Amino acid sequence: MDCRQAIELMQDRLDGLSGTDSTLMLEEHLAGCARCQSEWHRLQMLDRLFASAQMVPAPPYLRVQVMARLEQRDRTKRMALACAALALGAVTLALLVFVPAFFTCLSTAGATTALLSGGPATLGQLLNLAKTLGRITPLVVGALASPVAAISLCSVLVALGMSRLLSGLLQLSKPNNAA
């Protein structure tokens, strides 16, 4: 057995993995090799030092701190959910306002019948449609300008708030490498 193998056996022995045979082989080698003797001495010293060490107990307040951080995280999560609900509400509201307003404008201008009548079959109908469109455009713009502005502003604010909350949340719940 050479010194490399002897060192391997020393390591096994420290880990409690060596049988009687290999223990005897190691003893035999050690008896005739001063270099391995000092290596074995060093390794045993290190092993004894580490084996004597105790666990450092966690400070007693640690559990409370962990639970407080968990609760804070849950609060943030609830707030983010509330904001998401708010954003969804804003979108629904926008649809509820936009769609009827659009159709009201169309019918006010008498365009619905023109549009539903089967398309511009004649030149007269085409001219009629162009005139109608010309009439309804300012009406539609006038009716929708303020709700569009208000809702965009709300959505921007809600989106800003949500992105801040979500980034806070993501920092709390970064995926771990272990999983």
Added chain:
Amino acid sequence: MPGIEYVGRSADVTDESKWITLAQNGDQTAFSRLVGAYQTPVYNLAYRMLGNKADAEDATQETFLRAYVHLRSYDSQRPFSSWLLSIASHYCIDRLRRRRMTWLSLEDEIVASDGTGEVTEIYLNNDVPNPESVIAQREQEMQIQRLLAALSPTDRAAMTLRYWYDYSYEEIAEVLNLTVSAVKSRLHRARRDLAHMLEEDM
């Protein structure tokens, strides 16, 4: 070998799996019990790896927060302790790598490795009557932390899991996502290097 009996002491296995199931369904009281049962093993690992109390506390908190978030991905076939220690070691390895990149925390490392004041308190609770043995234990403790600080982050984790948790090569490999032969060669090399350092230190 110290450490392995902590699970048995705080709760039997049926209780533990009950708490885990409850916690997976969002029961914070059940999770709090798990924190209570495992805070010392997690904290000790973080302390051994990071070398100071403040970082160890922070890492322990972070480990439990991550565990809570990913609790549903925990596979009950695996011991809960090694799942937790896996989260903790990966967090500490990352943290040590980041620390190495910022020159400022180099000072932390030096403070941590000379161990001033840090390790004193460990022995205040254990009533050791003989002041000489207190000093000897403190000296040993400082020596251990100095030696661990000389290792690479992954080797620190491997040595800690081997000596404080009595983990086998296979268990360490699973916790650290390494092959068994990689764990073996890392541990063997770390032990030989540290043995030489210890001899020079004496």
